[in-house]
Amino acid sequence: LIFAANTYSVSTMATDEENVGNVKRKLGKLFEQSLRTVASDVPDVEPSIVPCTAKFGDYQCNNAMRLFSQIKGKGTEFNNPNAVGQAIMKNLPQSEIIESSSVAGPGFVNVVISKNWISKTIQAMLINGIEKWAPRLAVKRAVVDFSSPNIAKEMHVGHLRSTIIGDALARMFEFSNVDVLRRNHVGDWGTQFGMLIEYLFENYPNWEDVGETAIGDLQAFYKASKQRFDSDAAFKERAQQAVVRLQGGESKYRKAWSQICEISRKEFDRVYQRLGVQLEEKGESFYNPHIPGVIKALTDLGLVEESKGARVIFVEKVNIPLIVVKSDGGYNYASTDLTALWYRLNEEKAEWIIYVTDVGQQQHFEMVFKAAKRAGWLPASENAYPKASHVGFGLVLGEDGKRFRTRSTEVVRLVDLLDEAKARSKAALIERGKAEQWTEQELEQTAEAVGYGAVKYADLKNNRLTNYTFDFDQMLNDKGNTAVYLLYAHARICSIIRKSGKDIEELKKTGTVVLDHEGERELGLHLLQFSEVVEEACNNLLPNVVCEYLYNLSEIFTKKFYSNCQVVGSKEETSRLLLCEATAIVMRKCFYLLGIVPVYKI
Numbered sequence: 001l002i003f004a005a006n007t008y009s010v011s012t013m014a015t016d017e018e019n020v021g022n023v024k025r026k027l028g029k030l031f032e033q034s035l036r037t038v039a040s041d042v043p044d045v046e047p048s049i050v051p052c053t054a055k056f057g058d059y060q061c062n063n064a065m066r067l068f069s070q071i072k073g074k075g076t077e078f079n080n081p082n083a084v085g086q087a088i089m090k091n092l093p094q095s096e097i098i099e100s101s102s103v104a105g106p107g108f109v110n111v112v113i114s115k116n117w118i119s120k121t122i123q124a125m126l127i128n129g130i131e132k133w134a135p136r137l138a139v140k141r142a143v144v145d146f147s148s149p150n151i152a153k154e155m156h157v158g159h160l161r162s163t164i165i166g167d168a169l170a171r172m173f174e175f176s177n178v179d180v181l182r183r184n185h186v187g188d189w190g191t192q193f194g195m196l197i198e199y200l201f202e203n204y205p206n207w208e209d210v211g212e213t214a215i216g217d218l219q220a221f222y223k224a225s226k227q228r229f230d231s232d233a234a235f236k237e238r239a240q241q242a243v244v245r246l247q248g249g250e251s252k253y254r255k256a257w258s259q260i261c262e263i264s265r266k267e268f269d270r271v272y273q274r275l276g277v278q279l280e281e282k283g284e285s286f287y288n289p290h291i292p293g294v295i296k297a298l299t300d301l302g303l304v305e306e307s308k309g310a311r312v313i314f315v316e317k318v319n320i321p322l323i324v325v326k327s328d329g330g331y332n333y334a335s336t337d338l339t340a341l342w343y344r345l346n347e348e349k350a351e352w353i354i355y356v357t358d359v360g361q362q363q364h365f366e367m368v369f370k371a372a373k374r375a376g377w378l379p380a381s382e383n384a385y386p387k388a389s390h391v392g393f394g395l396v397l398g399e400d401g402k403r404f405r406t407r408s409t410e411v412v413r414l415v416d417l418l419d420e421a422k423a424r425s426k427a428a429l430i431e432r433g434k435a436e437q438w439t440e441q442e443l444e445q446t447a448e449a450v451g452y453g454a455v456k457y458a459d460l461k462n463n464r465l466t467n468y469t470f471d472f473d474q475m476l477n478d479k480g481n482t483a484v485y486l487l488y489a490h491a492r493i494c495s496i497i498r499k500s501g502k503d504i505e506e507l508k509k510t511g512t513v514v515l516d517h518e519g520e521r522e523l524g525l526h527l528l529q530f531s532e533v534v535e536e537a538c539n540n541l542l543p544n545v546v547c548e549y550l551y552n553l554s555e556i557f558t559k560k561f562y563s564n565c566q567v568v569g570s571k572e573e574t575s576r577l578l579l580c581e582a583t584a585i586v587m588r589k590c591f592y593l594l595g596i597v598p599v600y601k602i
């Protein structure tokens, strides 16, 4: 179950087929061998391989300096780190991957990747599919807990961020052959249900028949019942009893509860459907029956203490304890999350459990994870599996720099937001004369792909921890680092291939990729880096790394390759069309990982 994370010991992996494109991993393997010879006395030296920052090569190995400091004064034959670098270089095994190598400065070993190997690897991808470039992660099953709005309360832009980021992470893991449990941990068990149910009974005696139509707007219903709750002590009393009766399983209360949940669910689904996001709901209520057993187990381990009438768990380096049973004997958010974590580890056998919420919940998760470590459910080390990670994100701001609101200062309705993005992108397409050139269906589909894609990309391209400003004009701009620009770039590449009149499937079988021009080579190498980039994005839970890669790919294609290398009608046409096709394939996979639908025509 437990794998060492982030090592280069690919030798333990089942397969290492020819032409699987993970340059960094492959180089790591070569340097690992060399380091074993050079530093035979130092155990477990992990190769440190990164793309070159200077123009001395494509990748560099940075081990010499540290290694020298480890062996210096212990009878080593080396006088300085540069000499260690030289030895590392000399002991590199023969390989078709490396064209040349050199040592610079205090011992950086620079390597130039073989042009032939790059072309061979790209050709293999064209034939065997990009799935062969999928990263290999250390886990087999992961839970991504994302979106997770609260029943009867508004699904706000924070939930939209969670939905977009969580879906991208789930897609990245799924592409990497991880079995992903996409969990919607909806808030369906809070004390708010007492007042909602009482309000329903009070105002709609025949609620069983009219429930759904009567409630209609659930948020208005919530507001009205809250008002009643706050202003009438007797109602409040009944509402509190209703919670107890609901949680005790009384059927009338359960029935009203599930009716309210169903209405919310339909609302949420409209957002998911627009965004093309799949989720499986296991709400807070699901874990409720398991809570007593989990609390008992934690108590038996001696972790649970009494504090001010509540039962709590203290964790390292946090002043306040985690309350697991409230002073009134009820359970709370933390009891549920501890139980859900237990369930995911033991019942669902997940090796990595990922929670996507705003950074405001960071401390909550930190405490839950630390409690789980105290209980021995999770290993103490950060790098060992099973592992739990909180993926926090910043606020969504409006153009005024304040928390995002709509004109009415009410909360933003997500469906309206998405509809507006689509409407705006449709208007832009009509302005470009597309209404005359395309069928209505093409227009609709493209407007949707561009509009929703723009909302997603604007969110994903930032480091998720930073706040981001929701700005339609900016995200729908067709220049700069936006989905619109990237989708158009992809469509343009497709049109180059179409207009060549060549059968690209045929060329894949018969043609070869040649990388003689510097622009071709640079594009080729960047294509090859797709696999290690996605791997890094997965391991660090950062979808923006994929966005950055995608944007650079598009820039390299346009500025380095296409503006210098004539494609159609040149003597290198076949090879260059294949490079166009490879670029389009990699771009499409990036779009897919980000949850963006590509467009082929513009």
Ligand code: ARG
Pocket: 145, 147, 148, 149, 150, 185, 186, 187, 337, 340, 355, 356, 357
């Ligand atoms: N319902 C919570 C909210 O809206 C998010 C739940 C996140 N997941 C969890 N396992 N706590 O803030």
